[in-house]
Amino acid sequence: MKQTITFNLNGEPVEVEIEPHLTLLQLLRDKLEMTGTKEGCGMGECGACTVLLDGKAINSCIFPALEVEGRNVTTIEGIMDSQGNLHPIQKSFIEHGAIQCGFCTPGMILSAKALLDENPNPSEEEIRNGIAGNLCRCTGYLQIIQAIKTVREQT
Amino acid sequence: MGEIAMQEFINVGKRIPKADAAEKATGKAIYIQDLKLPGMLYGKILYSPHPHARILSIDTSKAEKLPGVKAVLTGYNIPPIKFGFYKDNTPLKAHKVRSCRDEVAAVAAIDPEIAEEAIDLIKVEYEILPAVFDPEEAMQEGAPLIHEEHLGGKEKKPTNVLNLPWRLVAGDVEEARKNSAYVAEDRFKVTWVTHCCMGTSGCVAQFDLKNNLTMYANTQIPSLAQRDFTEALTTMGLSGKKVRVIKTTIGGGFGSKLDTYAFEYIAILLAYRTRKPVKIVFTREEEFFATSPRQPAIIDIAQGCTKDGKLTFRDVKMILDNGAYTSWGATTPSVMMMPISSLYKVPNVRYIAKCVYTNNTYCQAMRGYGNPQATFAIDSQIDILAEMAGIDPLDFRLRNANTPGEITPQNFKVQTCGLRECIDAVAQKLDWRQNRGRRDGRGIGMASMIHVGGGARVYKSDGCGTIIKIDDFGTVNVFTGATDMGQGADTVIAQIVAEELGVRIEDVVVIHTDTDVCPWDVGAHASRTTFVAGNSARGAARKVKEQILEVAAKSLGEQPENLEIRDRVVFSKGDPEKKSPLGKILRASHYTTGGRMIMAEYFYDPQNENLDREFKGNLSVTYAYGTHGVEVAVDKETGEVKILRYIAAHDVGKAINPMLLEGQVYGGAVMGIGYALTERLILQNGKVMNPNFLDYKILTAKDVPNIEAIVVETEDPFGPFGAKGIGEPGLVPTAPAIANAIYDAVGVRIKDLPITPEKILKALKEKK
Secondary structure: OOOEEEEEEOOOEEEEEEEEOHHHHHHHHHOOOOOOOOOOOOOOOOOOOOOEOEEEEEEEOOOOOHHHOOOEEEEEHHHHOOOOOOOOHHHHHOOOOOOOOOOOOHHHHHHHHHHHHHHHOOOHHHHHHOOOOOOOOOOOOOHHHHHHHHHHHHH | HHHHHOOOOOOOOOOOOOOOOOHHOOOOOOEEHHOOOOOOOEEEEEEEEOEEEEEEEEEOOOHOOOEEEEEEEOOOOOOOOOOOOOOOOOOOOOOOOOOOOOOOEEEEEOOOHHHHHHHHHOEEEEEOOOOOOOOHHHHOOOOOOOOOEEEEOOEEOOOOOOOOOOEEEEEOOHHHHHHEEEEEEEHHHHHHHOOOOOOOEEEEEOOOOOOEEEEEEEOOOOHHHHHHHHHHHHOOOOOOOOOEEEEOOOOOOOOOOOOHHHHHHHHHHHHHHHHEEEEEEHHHHHHHOOOOOOOEEEEEEEEEEEEOOOEEEEEEEEEEEEEEOOOOHHHOHHHHHHHHHOOOOEEEEEEEEEEEEOOOOOOOOOOOOOOOHHHHHHHHHHHHHHHHOOOOOHHHHHHOOOOOEOOOOOEEEEOOOOOHHHHHHHHOHHHHHHHHHOOOOEEEEEEEEEOOOOOOOOOOOOOOEEEEEEEOOOOOEEEEOOOOOOOOOHHHHHHHHHHHHHHHHEEEEOOEOOOOOOEEEEOOOOOOHHHHHHHHHHHHHHHHHHHHHHHHHHOOOHHHHEEEOEEEEEEEOOOOOOOOEHHHHOOOOOOOOOOOEEEEEEEEEOOOOOOOOOOOOOOOEEEEEEEEEEEEEOOOOOOOOOEEEEEEEEOOOOOEEEEEEEEHHHHHHHHHHHHHHOOOOOEEOEEEEEOOOOOOOOOOOOOOOEEEEEEEEOOOOOEEEEEEEOOOOHHHOHHHHHHHHHHHHHHOOEEOOOOOHHHHHHHHHHHH
């Protein structure tokens, strides 16, 4: 039995018919073909699927799609400005070598965004806590932490 | 060398962001998970639940009838494809399963859910066989045979011991032992750890109307994978058909993609059967239990020294758990030989290793390729031996440190060698003399490493090809055989070409993803890409530059040797006013009667040697060295280890891109800290018990210490602009450095990895 949901995706209203068991990640990747959000584990353990729901970082792989009804979802595709300029966090990640294989990157950037939106001046410990749910196997995190610190200092 | 040091570089040595970073930061990069072809089917695999069993029957009738299912394959209805370098593995197993990851059946369906449902409908009857999980038991007479047809030894009898006689002898170990003032003998154990690439394994196989195969793959060995798949096509009756390997963006490699796997052959077979593209992507659980981890080993090691701390001998016996099939894990002893023979100066060396079949998961290459296992034993024991001799381990290491020009017992010809500088740097940063030997719960330790830094001739060729062409506007297309899996090959190669050619980094596009257009390469292994692909790219750039200067010489009325290119301008060295924009020269070359394309190819195969029958030879053109130093705090109540400081000093030859290089060092060291302290794939009766990130603990951002990377530049005369490899070294000395620091902190020596709080507590209790 399909159900219709309406929500706001990256600033645009979306109406879509879905099977009720669908996760938000499946909705984004399979139904809407927005593959910027990654699936790293499907069990809510790695953070690769992180998106923002009303500004808060969530693991979309274990989040029921039905529950985004009427709410705001932001994905990696939605954080550049209207002219298509990269978000300062994206720029900082690029400039600090915070990206190697890049599979964790979209989720990592969104966790960083949720953190900085809520707390524009986080301490290093707060940065580490803010991305603790996002696993990265390539970088050892240090350049990611530096990238986030630098955004903090710029704003 | 002097000339290199003197030069001012524009692109080399600069912190240039990774070429594909923006694609990745915006979610636009296409990984295998993101690839969807028209009409694509989804493949799923049924694995054995038993570590060792006879297959009595497989009933696939229900699965076949499920709407949406397009093909069901078992080991009984596929051609006899064999793969792995020992050719003991098949895509789907018939008659018998030998491990819990054995592929028994596979389906292709119109969506992943139907494929999953179909898998559940397949009924397999097994007769359970006695299994063996301990390699020492598996070596005993009467142990269950994993491959009954596998014969070995002089009598050619059935055995679980592989016919891989790893044996390196140099000098006289027995005599040296007798003459040693001190001898340490220990047994170390290392267990399975796994790559944990954030992007799971996967592929899409597609046949065209003529039965040529396009394989979208995550691979570190495009050219060798192409050969493997071509061989499979031949077995399928498709001899002479072509294979094209296209790499999607790779979500991490670390050695895991150095071989071809059952799931890839299964996708090929399903695609051929259904005439549709077939995609197989692993779940995270599959990634944990059905990919091949680092080789576990039981290491018996003895080392001796003179009264004044000169190493006299090193004697190592090793038993490696091969698992049920054979991949590159079984050849890791060829790399373990390197630190065993050549880390520090040790005149007499013996190393004997046996690989043994068991009913466990089979093993593969993982960052360092055996080196971290061997170095853990060697450099932990260096501290033990130093203590016996009453010598500070820092002095002990300095006394035995490798030096330039040395020829090691394995016949490695050491070129540049910055080991002493690395040891000194670490000692200084840790304030060694001040801080060592407190035994108050805080301690410091160090360990060193050697690794191939100038390629490694493990195959007949260690080569890599490059093709460069330049268009009308000065865009430089570099087609390289190299593979980028995140480490930055795409960027480092662009920097080398830009430097050599005198163009800007943004003018260079590196293409590395398609065997139909990219030249041959032996693969992204052995930390060889910067060195080998870099030298190859530089060679091609030199040839292209010559062509440009020939064309420019005519239009500028100068001799080519008097011309130079810098920042997209060709100019006369004697008269800089005599100049022309590069684009204009290039267009002139095209829009001229009798014009020419500006393009060149270059194949670089380093002057290194295959190991001979005694496993000796100059495996690499140059060697990479490094030393890690750690300060830890150990909680005596809980056994918990906290890393307070971490110094990683590496002789890198020359940092082509210091930012990406630091990323390799940080990433390697953090993976190494996991190896030392937290990571362990737990196998119980052959089954992986922790196939998820909750129970298999890789470090998070909260767990990682700040790491100070110290770059020692020795300007290797053979490296591209002086560079050596750095992909693996960051992981190699981590575990022994931490183990040594723990000993310094609380006086307990842990000899098996990972060093968990439980092991420390137990050792502390036993000490009391």
